[in-house]
Structures are given as structure tokens and as C-alpha cells.
Amino acid sequence: MSLQEIATRLAGYDAEDLHLDLARDFIAQALPAPDASQAERLPLRSVLGRVLAEDLISGIDVPAHDNSAMDGYAFRGAEMQPGLTTTLRIAGLSLAGELPAAELPAGHCQRIMTGAVMPPCLDTVVPQELAQHLGEHSIQIPADLLKAGANRRKAGEDLAQGQVALAAGRLLKAPDIGLIASLGQIETLVFPRLRVALLSTGNELCAPGQPLQSGQIYDSNRYTLTALLQRLGCIEVIDLGLVQDEPQALRQAFAEGTARADVLITTGGVSAGDADHTRQVMAVMGDVLFWKLAMRPGRPAAIGQMRRADGSSALLFGLPGNPVAVMVTFYALVREALLRMAGARPEPLPLLRAASVKAIRKKPGRTEYQRGIVSRAADGGWQVETTGDQGSGILSSMSRANGLIVLNHGQGGLAAGAAVDVLPFDALM
CATH class of the missing domain: 3.40.980.10 (MoaB/Mog-like domain)
Structure with missing residues (x-):
């Protein structure tokens, strides 16, 4: 066309x-x-800032097993009774990376470390600092301290097997690189620059x-x-x-x-x-x-x-x-x-709402971008004022500014204290 x-x-x-x-x-x-036919598969260390060329599907549950969210003691949540202290006998230790222990008898708990697989039939963890010790082999849990299932990470709660972890068109950022690595992948398909x-x-x-x-x-x-x-x-x-x-x-x-x-x-x-x-x-x-x-x-x-x-x-x-x-x-x-x-699906740039320190002159009928300096006001909110002369040849004003004041097409002048949109440079530069 x-x-x-x-x-x-x-x-x-x-x-x-x-x-x-x-x-x-x-x-x-x-x-x-x-052109998706030109996509290339690159190692993870080389794809920061590149655009994902295909949906990334999780081949595993992340995490792979129910595990403890903190150091403490794992037990059956059903053994807690409303209004009553729960007393449990300590039976063994579960460390991250080890196979789960055998099923414990009723009235017992297992010392457990953060990330360790939950032992069979145990579904709740009391943090170690909240457990009251009765000698070396028993603990008490104060009444109504926890709900059953507390402090347990469920298998697949981050990503379930078969779930789209990242959609095609994603401009890959640092957390995305870690996410791909958490699926066990060492390379991924990206569009060419x-x-x-x-x-x-x-x-x-x-x-x-x-x-x-x-x-x-x-x-x-x-x-x-x-x-x-x-x-x-x-x-x-x-x-x-x-x-x-x-x-x-x-x-x-x-x-x-x-x-x-x-x-x-x-x-x-x-x-x-x-x-x-x-x-x-x-x-x-x-x-x-x-x-x-x-x-x-x-x-x-x-x-x-x-x-x-x-x-x-x-x-x-x-x-x-x-x-x-x-x-x-x-x-x-x-x-x-x-x-x-480049293949990306960009999201709208974030706008900050701030109070104009001074009046701003503008005629309706055009969009204006004025260079602004955003700071905290005395009441803790955001405020913005222009850098001064807004001539389009004053390059130093862009260096002094930390955002652009966005005055929309139909908008007229603003009184001092009026709220205005600001495009922060941290999202751009």
C-alpha cells in the first residue's frame, strides 16, 4: 500500500x-x-535487550516440588486446633537439595530449611523464631498463630508445566534472563537486531x-x-x-x-x-x-x-x-x-502525575513536550517545573531535565499547582 x-x-x-x-x-x-524466518538462537548471556521470537513454554513445574518458604519446622496443619497450643516432637532434618524424608507419625514435625522439599503429608511450616522449644526434641506452636498451609511453596506456583512463561515479542530484560535459566534453558530464539x-x-x-x-x-x-x-x-x-x-x-x-x-x-x-x-x-x-x-x-x-x-x-x-x-x-x-x-510488542511508556510548580502557558491545538525537573514536594507528592527557556535548540535543557512535561493536544494553559503528566527520563534514557 x-x-x-x-x-x-x-x-x-x-x-x-x-x-x-x-x-x-x-x-x-x-x-x-x-521477518521471523531470520530469527537466531543465541546463548542466554547474549540476549539481554533482544526480542523473543517465539512463545517460551515451560517444560517443567517451577518449583518442581512443594517446598518450604523459610527455615522452621514442617508439620501437618490439621493437627492445630483453634484456641489450643500445638505440641510436636522433632524428628529429623530436611535440607534443600535432599530427597524428602519418610512419612512421619502423628504428633511429629521435621526441622526444615528454606527451599527443602516438604516431607510426605506435611503441609505447613512454622518459622523457627516463632516456635517455642521444649528442650531439644519438642516444640510448641502458640494457639491461632498460623493457618494450615502457611509458608509452603506449592509445586508449579511460579510456572506450571506447559504454561507460556514469556510471550513472543518480549523485549528481554534481566529478570527474563533469570526466568529462562530457571526453566533449564541455556539459549533462546530471538529476532535479529x-x-x-x-x-x-x-x-x-x-x-x-x-x-x-x-x-x-x-x-x-x-x-x-x-x-x-x-x-x-x-x-x-x-x-x-x-x-x-x-x-x-x-x-x-x-x-x-x-x-x-x-x-x-x-x-x-x-x-x-x-x-x-x-x-x-x-x-x-x-x-x-x-x-x-x-x-x-x-x-x-x-x-x-x-x-x-x-x-x-x-x-x-x-x-x-x-x-x-x-x-x-x-x-x-x-x-x-x-x-x-524489531518484533517487540512495546507497552505504553509510564507517565508520572505531578503538580506544576508554576503556571504553564499553552494554546490548545497541538501537543507540547516541555523539559521538566521532577522533585518531591513538601507534602511528599511529586512536583515539576520547567527548565526555563523551551527553545528547541537548547540542548543543555535536556541534560538538566529528568523528564518531559506532556501537554496534550486539546489542553490549554495550566495554573500553578495543577496536575500534569510527566514522562520520566528513567524510562527512556
Whole structure:
């Protein structure tokens, strides 16, 4: 389906003032499906941050047996009587990793360690610090201290045999690696890393490490985007460097990027400026739509399908050139799209509700992301204030901030003390 066909199917689509939610819907329809045939089986120590390519089914019960949740004494819970002290004779010791002992006669208990298999017919554990000793061989349990079945972990209570332990599309985190290991597996099937090529355009840009000429600024966007992509874990970054805003150089860079990568991300050259050749080269080499997003920062953007020599295509994201706008647009539109292309099923990013320390000015009709500093208020709740000037070129404000204040499309200005959504950077960076 062409991009124009997708656009005609979206009610309210307006490329000159595109609602952020419509842009997200558009991108979702333009995404190619991940190729499961390219999945690879890798050792557990190599899959952190990768995307699971198949449902992981538990082949065993975890735990495999009923076992004790703590150090104490195992006994029959039915021997406790309401309002009465229970007296039991100690018979032996159960250690973790040992075979369970033989069945005990009535009125007896077994000393047991955390993780040890519950002896036959015993179903309750009294913690050692709550048991009252009567010499070396007997204990008493105070009346009404426990319920039958207390402090026993049941076989399969974590995972039952045949249960889906992790679903395909899971972006694997540290606890997931331990979970897979708990099933006895030493490797797992994951999607290949999504290949993303980056380039910056603009004759005013200078590569870090080189002396600045008059009128130049250092290119920071590729370094920022590289870090954001690496943070996702399932991305292979291909840096195409700094490309002069000149047609032949742009054509060569776009051709290399589309040949080597699944996705091409550019920064700069997507506004309507007369000196920008990027728009023209994009339009010639692919099916590209240029947008003016109803958001701030990050109004100019492009989405495209860049053609390869073999007839296939790579997805294009053309981001604005201002450093803050690049990051905000990446979070608002690109991050989730890349995760889905990589095979993941990303969950919505968590929002924090905080009170605005000062009034915030905003007009309805666009989504705004303002840099904010979240802290604890005197009453223990969360509060947030902006970093000050919200110009999209003030990169230092992103370093000072610890979150983005999210002001939704239809929202107007806020009075001091009003509650507002904040996207914490800890969930992103």
C-alpha cells in the first residue's frame, strides 16, 4: 500500500497540521512485519535487550516440588486446633537439595530449611523464631498463630508445566534472563537486531573534533540518536556520517543507507527551506510524505519508503534538525515504531502525575513536550517545573531535565499547582 493510500484512509488527515495521534496511526499502518524466518538462537548471556521470537513454554513445574518458604519446622496443619497450643516432637532434618524424608507419625514435625522439599503429608511450616522449644526434641506452636498451609511453596506456583512463561515479542530484560535459566534453558530464539542507518544533513554542520569555521555548529544529533538507539538494545546502528546538503552526496548516502539498513533516519532538511535539497532527493528516491506536525518542538517531519535496487524498500524517518526536536520526535513517533519493526510488542511508556510548580502557558491545538525537573514536594507528592527557556535548540535543557512535561493536544494553559503528566527520563534514557 502506498503512503498516499494510507493517508486517504485516515479521517482528519492533514499533512499541513497533523495531529500526533493520526501520525502514530499512519506509521503503524506503514510498518513492515518483522521477518521471523531470520530469527537466531543465541546463548542466554547474549540476549539481554533482544526480542523473543517465539512463545517460551515451560517444560517443567517451577518449583518442581512443594517446598518450604523459610527455615522452621514442617508439620501437618490439621493437627492445630483453634484456641489450643500445638505440641510436636522433632524428628529429623530436611535440607534443600535432599530427597524428602519418610512419612512421619502423628504428633511429629521435621526441622526444615528454606527451599527443602516438604516431607510426605506435611503441609505447613512454622518459622523457627516463632516456635517455642521444649528442650531439644519438642516444640510448641502458640494457639491461632498460623493457618494450615502457611509458608509452603506449592509445586508449579511460579510456572506450571506447559504454561507460556514469556510471550513472543518480549523485549528481554534481566529478570527474563533469570526466568529462562530457571526453566533449564541455556539459549533462546530471538529476532535479529533491526538495522538502522543514521545521517545528518546541513552545510552549517561540523563534525566533532574538527575546528569550527565561521557560521558552523557541531553535529550533535547523530551522537544523541546513536545513544537513544543503543538504549533500546535490539538495534544495530549504522552511522552514515555527516552529509553535505548537495544532491549527489545525498543520493549516495540515501542509496547506501537503504541498501544496508531496514530503516533510515535523517536529521535536518525536511522543512520547506529553499536551500534544502534533502526533500527533493527523498521524493525522487522513494515514496515520501512531508508533514507539519501539530506538536512542539518538532513540527517538520517526513515519512517514506525508500526504494532499493531489488525493488524492496527501507522505511525512512526524516526528523527536524534542532537537537531537542530530534529527541522529542524520536520519542513521540519513532521509538515505538522501531521496536515493533524489531518484533517487540512495546507497552505504553509510564507517565508520572505531578503538580506544576508554576503556571504553564499553552494554546490548545497541538501537543507540547516541555523539559521538566521532577522533585518531591513538601507534602511528599511529586512536583515539576520547567527548565526555563523551551527553545528547541537548547540542548543543555535536556541534560538538566529528568523528564518531559506532556501537554496534550486539546489542553490549554495550566495554573500553578495543577496536575500534569510527566514522562520520566528513567524510562527512556
